């Protein structure tokens with residue numbers, strides 16, 4: 001009875017995965033997380049990741 005076995009949808013590849021991490025309200029699978037880390041910021045793929053991540057609603061910042 002593990003909570004972590006719940007299926008979640010990755011916002012990057014839009015596939016259903018059991019394991020990954022939460023970034024604010026979004027879920028990112030381990031595969032995409034690793035790919036993002038390995039992708040060069042100059043690469044067009046990186047811009048694609050950024051575009052997907054920009055959809056995430058960030059919590060309000062109190063300053």
Ligand SMILES: [Zn+2]
Nearest residue numbers: 010013029032
């Ligand atoms: Zn993914």
